[in-house]
Amino acid sequence: MKKLTLSFITLALAGVSNAAFADTLRMECPISPGGKEYCKYVKDRFEKQTSNKLEFIEFPAASDEKLALLQQLFAAKDEKAVDLFQSDTIWVGLLDKQTLDLTDAVGDMKGDFFPGPWANDTVNGKVKAVPAYLDTGVLYYRKDLLEKYNEQPPKTWEELTRIATKIQEEERKAGHKNFWGMIFQGKSYEGLTCNALEWIDSYGGGTFIDEKGNVTVNNPKAAAALDMVAGWMGKITPKGALGYKEEESRAVFQNGDALFMRNWPYAYLLSQGADSPLKGKVGVAPLPAGPDGKSANALGGWQWSVNANTKNKDAAIALLKILTDADSQKMQLKYLGFAPTRSALYEDKAVLETAPHLTMFKDIFANAVPRPATATKSQYPRVSNAIFNVTFKVLNGSSDGKTAVADLQKRLERVKGKDWH
Template structure:
């Protein structure tokens, strides 16, 4: 495994000494034991198929550090540092002009992937990446407590509020004084943008900014959605939620102190761990909807993309097709627990025998909605910051839904100015 900067130096020295490096491709690879095993399997297939050599690149662990490094490399139009890499869902618009256009090369596999995940990678009608693995918001619940109180899983947010209130009161009366009805990610950060998107879109309030780049947040349904969530704080949701990210909310739920939790798929496996207080008692389902709306789950996950300056575009495309095929996605699931982006694998007996919980996630992934990142391009970080700050102000009681969506509309209009770029 090579680190990125040393590998660039090695390439430069090789070029100066006259060594041939034209037959080598470089691919991002996770530094874990499982990640290395996965990459070695890809290496064997790729080298046998193409005759090229494949090397692995070790990137920084933090997402923002990765993005910063890619932006530096692409600003320099570096063709040799890396050929194939994984991009976060919200990076495609940011890195768009530096990514190889895959439109014609991957047209034959488009139908094999979840539509929302695929569409997230389309910028101005051109395909710039292929989904690697999925993440999407889901509602976790205590199956044993639903049975105890003779309740059914909630379909609407009103159902959730009623059930959470009833069971919270019942459990506290039974002596569980620190029991809560619902936990989610309420801190002012990217995770709150995901939660806000789910609340607003599921109430027919839109997605803040539509696919054409129009700002749509200032509407009554969006205001109502934010007020609904604010109404949970201190009642069925602890005030501490305003400081919760994924792990804080998971810890409270997994300790047995909450009825419902909004979180990502990773939490399911951890809830079934032998150390979990709720092992065998957890169900997962799509998030609730508004009375006249539909369930919406914020799309997460990572995408395979190719350096637009690569000297070996055809070989890089061949590599991308290998890492994106069903065989590779099965191995990524087996070794690293990554949820496949190919729809057929959720009906595959081999996959379901290995990870039966994925049957519950097929419907969740099918209802996923991207954040407004691809259409807002390099301005997405500002957009998301405006969204989660406005939402946080409502949750904290410093604003109300009507005021917040009107102010957010104006703020986003100022960010957009003369267009998304």
């Protein structure tokens, strides 16, 4: 078995004597480009505003390895290993017992953040994390081709299907034989759970499991949503999409071989790179709505959590407030390119000068829908596994929507047992 270990980072801070510090905190430093510069900014602020010292650690880059290491540290009750760390969106419920209850410390900040991420970070009425940066599913489209064929970005899935069918046919007539109307992440993995959530919730079929922990997926609207997507396969969506994750989808779209793509915000800046065939040709919109006019965009991103075993609770909360205030989020965007979680920053002049593309994402972020990870706690991995496997069966033609949602209802109720834990 591979041994997982923490890496420690030393960031020099001139003119500060260690003798002046009361306590030493350890915080995760992002390993992305610009991470060390951002962490030095945080260290400078924290050590000047408090009498404490700040050290940094790095976790493994792979999400599953990071979670495994965190669980090792928590099992050992190692209060010295890390005080603050970033949790994946789907870990907040899973790590409920291992993270500090922040309700009294930060509960009054709720209105400053987008509602979806804040709800995701609240477990049984208690705030267990604060949103660090945002990610949601979005619709990418070819602006040039919609203009060429006198079409507008689709507001509904029905419109998307019609437009994709029309333009795919016309482009193929013009000689682009491998052109497709719509692509997404169809491989049997977590990304398909996100897509399924977006389809089903936009149809009014719910989020598989409601906030109270009730399994709700066995309903006609959820079945209809899955049948809709099954109808795309081999028509406007290549059957090869059953093997697509994010990068496979992006490669097809950025190569110019698709009209519409569902993906995460990271793909926008890549589509506008100097070497991109689509530079200046890509638009971004919320994912289309279902029959009742609702759009749903799956929530991603990361959250700041505090180790429940920390010996320095007050200092850790002070650091958390620094990390999540407006100034820090601006610096996070500058150094790391991470989208802010404070809604007011999407109207901030300095932020929009740094990243004008964020104006396209504000409404999308505001309506982001969490996966049912918080309610299902440690059992979420099994929940997601059931969702993407059942959805995959519909997409590959071995099941239909009605059969699939009935099957999924039974699977999720078996996972739940008497209650989620």
